[in-house]
Amino acid sequence: MSDAIAVEGLTKSYGSTRGVIDLTFSVGPGEVFGYLGPNGAGKTTTIRTLLDFIRPTRGTATVLGRDSRRDSVEIHRRTGYLPGEGSLYERLTGGEYLRYLAELRGGVDWRVAAGLAERLDCDLSVKIRGLSHGNRQKVALIQAFMHRPELLVLDEPTQGLDPLVQQEFHAMVEEVRREGRTVFLSSHVMPEVERLCDRIAIIREGRLVAVEEVGDLRERQVRMLEIRFAEPPRPDLFDGSPGVSDVAVNGDTIRIRVAGSIDGVVKAAARFEVVDLMSHEPSLEDIFLTYYGKEGDRGA
Amino acid sequence: MAHEATIPRGAMLRTVFSKTLRDQRKALAWWAAGFAGAILLYSSFWPSVRENAEQFNEYLRKLPDFLKNLLGQIDYTTPEGYLQSELFVFLAPTLLIVYGIGAGARAVAGEEEAGSLDLLLSVPIRRRRVLVDKFAAMLGAIFLLTTVMWISVVAFGPLFDLRVGLGGFTAMSLNTFLLGMVFGSLALAVGTATGRRSVAIGVASGLAVATFIVNTLGPSVDWLDPFRLLSPFYYYADGNPILNGLDPVHALVLAGVSVAAFVYALWAFERRELTA
Numbered sequence: 001m002s003d004a005i006a007v008e009g010l011t012k013s014y015g016s017t018r019g020v021i022d023l024t025f026s027v028g029p030g031e032v033f034g035y036l037g038p039n040g041a042g043k044t045t046t047i048r049t050l051l052d053f054i055r056p057t058r059g060t061a062t063v064l065g066r067d068s069r070r071d072s073v074e075i076h077r078r079t080g081y082l083p084g085e086g087s088l089y090e091r092l093t094g095g096e097y098l099r100y101l102a103e104l105r106g107g108v109d110w111r112v113a114a115g116l117a118e119r120l121d122c123d124l125s126v127k128i129r130g131l132s133h134g135n136r137q138k139v140a141l142i143q144a145f146m147h148r149p150e151l152l153v154l155d156e157p158t159q160g161l162d163p164l165v166q167q168e169f170h171a172m173v174e175e176v177r178r179e180g181r182t183v184f185l186s187s188h189v190m191p192e193v194e195r196l197c198d199r200i201a202i203i204r205e206g207r208l209v210a211v212e213e214v215g216d217l218r219e220r221q222v223r224m225l226e227i228r229f230a231e232p233p234r235p236d237l238f239d240g241s242p243g244v245s246d247v248a249v250n251g252d253t254i255r256i257r258v259a260g261s262i263d264g265v266v267k268a269a270a271r272f273e274v275v276d277l278m279s280h281e282p283s284l285e286d287i288f289l290t291y292y293g294k295e296g297d298r299g300a
Numbered sequence: 301m302a303h304e305a306t307i308p309r310g311a312m313l314r315t316v317f318s319k320t321l322r323d324q325r326k327a328l329a330w331w332a333a334g335f336a337g338a339i340l341l342y343s344s345f346w347p348s349v350r351e352n353a354e355q356f357n358e359y360l361r362k363l364p365d366f367l368k369n370l371l372g373q374i375d376y377t378t379p380e381g382y383l384q385s386e387l388f389v390f391l392a393p394t395l396l397i398v399y400g401i402g403a404g405a406r407a408v409a410g411e412e413e414a415g416s417l418d419l420l421l422s423v424p425i426r427r428r429r430v431l432v433d434k435f436a437a438m439l440g441a442i443f444l445l446t447t448v449m450w451i452s453v454v455a456f457g458p459l460f461d462l463r464v465g466l467g468g469f470t471a472m473s474l475n476t477f478l479l480g481m482v483f484g485s486l487a488l489a490v491g492t493a494t495g496r497r498s499v500a501i502g503v504a505s506g507l508a509v510a511t512f513i514v515n516t517l518g519p520s521v522d523w524l525d526p527f528r529l530l531s532p533f534y535y536y537a538d539g540n541p542i543l544n545g546l547d548p549v550h551a552l553v554l555a556g557v558s559v560a561a562f563v564y565a566l567w568a569f570e571r572r573e574l575t576a
Contacts, residue, residue, distance in 0.1 A: 048418070048574075051418075051422060053418060053421065053573075053574045054573045054574065055573060073424045073425070073426055074424070076421075076422055076424040076425075077424035079422075081418075081419070083415075083418045083419060083422075086415035086416065086417075086418050086419065087414055087415040087416050088419070089323075089416055090414075091323065092313075093308070095307045095308050096308055096310055096313060098307060099307060099308055099309075099310040100310065100313040101419070101423055103310070103313055103314045103315070104315075104316070104423040104424075104425055106424075110307055113307060124307060140419070143419070
């Protein structure tokens, strides 16, 4: 079976600094693929090229085995898209909006749309003008999922969703995965893609930094740990533990950087009375550091 | 199904064409009501104008040349002359041009600026099909307003003994429709090519004002006169269609400009990079 998405040497220049440079990666069928990078890295540019809203300066994108330029209509038919920005029609209700897009798609199974609305607790009878950002995002999610597409292309899908709805969204992605359909989702937060995705591509300043299995990424992941003890700890406490660096002791608290598994650190700390243990979510910069060692100036 | 009721049937939501008109239904109702109201008002003035027609004509003869050009060969003693001066010199073309420019600028540039175009184009429909629908909706709306004008004159006029020859009046109505389409299509073309509504409105209304002035001043300013042929207003009113009937060549020129602008828009839209 061919790749759900195959991007080769994709370059989009805008003259200035925005855009993407020489991207090459592929997403297998049935994969949940994360596209991770800070805002402005080129995630939306990539996605909008896949859907033929903008055209590559160089290189090609193949979606569901079809050329993104020539076969955009077929690609659109088989794809569900959630834009990262943009708006819905303010003067329609959520239901009218879904009806419109469904009619343009040639009809959908309304039980699916209604089911999604129920799951996301989305009131479709309200005019979009009167909806909060989170509720608009729900309507946008429903339209992406309602025709049960083979491929979902989601640009920052959980933006503005409250945690409960995020959970439900995660379940929806899980179901899509179980049914063997493909998801391509962009995000600027690591924990989300880590939780949902099989593989992750990391993009920064328009260049692909890495494409990794989530498991591998986790092994190499860097965390900042902060451990508070009942009594001031010895600074050499973690000397024997693998992956530890940047140890800083401040009274009864020790801060360390741990690369990979934190098992050694936890076991070493457990010999003393631990009052508190905090693991800070790695920022994207931390993740880039994982790849570069130093400031990310080594090209992809 | 508990949610069945919340997903409405929406007959007007089946196509981009009908949805575009649906968006305009309230606005169109107001435009139509205002247009019909104005015509009723002007019709009601007719009996007193006719009584004093000689004075009006005398007054006209004293006007400077460019104002005479503006008003055309008007004879206030005839219903046609009255209708020409009150309806077709300014009111009807202005209304249809303003409406047309608004609709044309909204078609693509409006959606693009509002940020709704991405999702609209994420459905399996060709861009050109979306544009054909948008153009057809604009045409439908301008045609509707023209029809409201036509019916209002035919229905309200006789109440005040304002009876015009239907042939010439219909010809002038058709020209007004085409004039609205010319500037609406120009706005649509500029908006589609640039993605910017303000540019579309600015260019199209700027052209409308400029070509209006050229056509009006042309007869009194020698060097300007040849340029009248570039003005849509020349093809709109020259030859006094309300008395002499439709000039098919003039109507075709207007239709041709509108179609050409639309074809350009189709070409430009396919090649456009859409702004997010």
